[in-house]
Amino acid sequence: MIIIYHCFGGSHSSVLAAALHLRLIDKCRIPTTDELMAIPYFDKTCDEDFGSIRFMGIDDSGHEVYVLGKKSMGGRYSKILRGVASILGKEDQVLPVDCTNRINLFMKIGGFSSRRMGLISPGRPIVLKGTRNAFLDMVNLVETVRIKTMKRGAEVKIL
Amino acid sequence: MKVLFLGNTAVHTSLLAANIYLRQLPDLNFSQIKGFADIEQDVSAYPFLVGKDQDGTEVYTLGAGKELAMTKKSLEHLREVLGCAPHDLIVETVSMKGDNLLLLLNWLPPGGRKLIHGLIAGLLFRPQLPKLFRQIEDLKLMISDKFSAAES
Numbered sequence: 215m216i217i218i219y220h221c222f223g224g225s226h227s228s229v230l231a232a233a234l235h236l237r238l239i240d241k242c243r244i245p246t247t248d249e250l251m252a253i254p255y256f257d258k259t260c261d262e263d264f265g266s267i268r269f270m271g272i273d274d275s276g277h278e279v280y281v282l283g284k285k286s287m288g289g290r291y292s293k294i295l296r297g298v299a300s301i302l303g304k305e306d307q308v309l310p311v312d313c314t315n316r317i318n319l320f321m322k323i324g325g326f327s328s329r330r331m332g333l334i335s336p337g338r339p340i341v342l343k344g345t346r347n348a349f350l351d352m353v354n355l356v357e358t359v360r361i362k363t364m365k366r367g368a369e370v371k372i373l
Numbered sequence: 374m375k376v377l378f379l380g381n382t383a384v385h386t387s388l389l390a391a392n393i394y395l396r397q398l399p400d401l402n403f404s405q406i407k408g409f410a411d412i413e414q415d416v417s418a419y420p421f422l423v424g425k426d427q428d429g430t431e432v433y434t435l436g437a438g439k440e441l442a443m444t445k446k447s448l449e450h451l452r453e454v455l456g457c458a459p460h461d462l463i464v465e466t467v468s469m470k471g472d473n474l475l476l477l478l479n480w481l482p483p484g485g486r487k488l489i490h491g492l493i494a495g496l497l498f499r500p501q502l503p504k505l506f507r508q509i510e511d512l513k514l515m516i517s518d519k520f521s522a523a524e525s
Binding site: 216265266267278280282284285287290293294295296297298299300301307308 | 435
């Protein structure tokens with residue numbers, strides 16, 4: 215299965231969610247600045263990356279994990295991705311996960327300053343603070359996705 | 374093969390383009406096009422099957438608001454990620470002047486909205502149809518050149 219975590223810029227919340235899913239960072243404690251900055255793509259994307267489905271890794275159940283920045287398209291983008299997968303006969307193979315409902319004001323302000331305006335030195339500390347504040351919410355989202363995808367894997371095995 | 378016309382909505386410019394592709398545009402009378410300006414159909418955000426051509430190509434429309442180029446890029450990446458070939462799904466963005474105005478009309482109450490949409494779309498789009506016809510002909514040429522060459 216293909217799991218696509220998506221958020222506004224594909225640079226913070228979706229990347230954090232994918233990193234948690236792939237166990238690139240420990241879910242049991244709030245990560246440090248260095249640990250967050252070591253995540254691939256974290257606060258490193260540019261405008262050309264909008265719309266790109268970028269590979270992050272393969273999880274322990276064999277699912278491919280991707281991230282995507284979809285601007286302000288909201289939950290509609292999940293439906294679009296699922297719908298197009300369905301006309302290709304592969305709806306069951308795609309799980310888009312919208313991360314935008316887990317982000318906070320610090321992430322919005324910091325992310326906008328750092329990525330859209332290029333103001334990295336004031337924006338990055340703000341987005342890092344916001345990311346730490348949202349960390350447990352992201353863990354919760356990712357664990358839900360992991361359980362969902364494990365169940366799907368089990369169903370396939372039974373069939 | 375599947376051709377997906379990506380417009381601001383699935384029921385305006387993209388639907389015209391799909392009908393032109395299928396050569397079933399009825400005398401430029403938009404109200405006779407099945408689903409035209411029926412914005413309720415766009416809400417699901419799922420591709421809308423318009424029909425099949427004589428070669429069995431399925432033609433769809435999809436609404437992506439203002440982010441047409443970005444959505445096209447995502448769908449082409451998705452096609453790749455799912456292991457499909459480029460000719461399995463061809464995504465073509467279509468737009469005409471006035472598309473954004475029609476997006477604003479979505480705020481009108483449901484009663485009469487379809488009628489107003491149809492009237493305004495007719496006035497706005499009719500003069501721009503020749504350009505859309507040319508785009509579709511170019512697309513058909515590209516498909517026959519690129520994919521028939523690939524198959525042979």
